[in-house]
Amino acid sequence: MTRPFLSRPLAMLGLAGLLVLQGCAPLAPGGRGLDIDTSISARSQGSRVRFIVLHYTVSESSRALGTLSQGEVSSHYLVTDDEPARIYRLVDENRAAWHAGQSEWGGYTWLNRSSIGIEIVNRGPVGAAADGTPAWQPYRPSQIRAVRALVRDIADRHGVAPENIVGHSDVAPLRKQDPGPLFPWRELAREGVGRWYDESVARALGARFAAQGLPDMASVRQQLMRVGYAVPPADSPEREMQAVLAAFQMHYRPARYDGVLDAETAGVLAALVASSGPAGAGDASAW
Incomplete structure (x- = not known):
């Protein structure tokens, strides 16, 4: 049997072709005329949207x-x-x-x-x-x-x-x-969009606050921060804390949103703390 024969120039041409094919990874245009290889994507990544x-x-x-x-x-x-x-x-x-x-x-x-x-x-x-x-x-x-x-x-x-x-x-x-x-x-x-609280727990806690007295404002501040809200410093004007409470009420107890802490609001806040994780956490695996 006669062996196939490739001339040296043809062999070199074939090798060059293979190298070209290996280099055909996706390229994205970069700044200042750079070509950036995008063929490999890191496993550890996540959305910037939180x-x-x-x-x-x-x-x-x-x-x-x-x-x-x-x-x-x-x-x-x-x-x-x-x-x-x-x-x-x-x-x-x-x-x-x-x-x-x-x-x-x-x-x-x-x-x-x-x-x-x-x-x-x-x-x-x-x-x-x-x-x-x-x-x-x-x-x-x-x-x-x-x-x-x-x-x-x-x-x-x-x-x-x-x-x-x-x-x-x-x-x-x-x-x-x-x-x-x-x-x-x-x-x-x-319907699965956003956060809510256990309403039966909120009613029970609200009844207890109505009977035994409202929680102190320091505790309320901590709970509001726990569920995501930024609260003003303790020595800030009272209207600033009322604005935060009003925002909370608009979202979770919109029947009255005067910014005044009452037993129902305190019960809703405590129930929300009990039923949800800290806001802002998102997908920890991506960070």
Whole structure:
């Protein structure tokens, strides 16, 4: 049998071809003309997104869309009040939107770079009720359905913990009230979006506080921090602590949100502490 024969030039050409094939790893353009090999991905990594922050716009859809796309503020998503509600993505999730500002939750501050912001078209307070308290614009059912689906999708993709799905008022209680007391946190939590508490435990604890007296403010401050809120220093003006309590009440006891500690609020707070982990923790395996 005659052996196949390859000339030296042909053999060298074949070897060069193999080397070229081995070098055909995916390349991404880098800065200053660099080519960066992206063929290997590290196992130990996670999303930068730790929080989802919900807002209302205080304006109609067209104005909100202009402000959020052309102004000094922005959000990743805008949910309109159309029927059915329309969802706009205004900022890529890999980039920061300017929606949270000076904010804090679970010990993390300035949340723009670690959160997804969702604006919902809603005017917020629209006058006064008969008892003198603010009257609020209700959310449309189609908006809530859209928000629920959107938040669930974002939370699933980024591993956002239920306790880190919050309102702007939760993370900036001294200056913000959105999404307001009519946002249906309880309804969403029952459908797997966000955090809630054991209501039977809250009622039992509330009854005990009503009979035996309210917890001291130092304990309340510690519990609020445990569930995520930033509380002002103990020597701060009383109105600042009231603002934090009002934000908590808007989220978890919206029937009355005057910022005054009562037995029901104390029971809800204690039940929430008992039923949830510390806010801000997220997926520890990614950090």
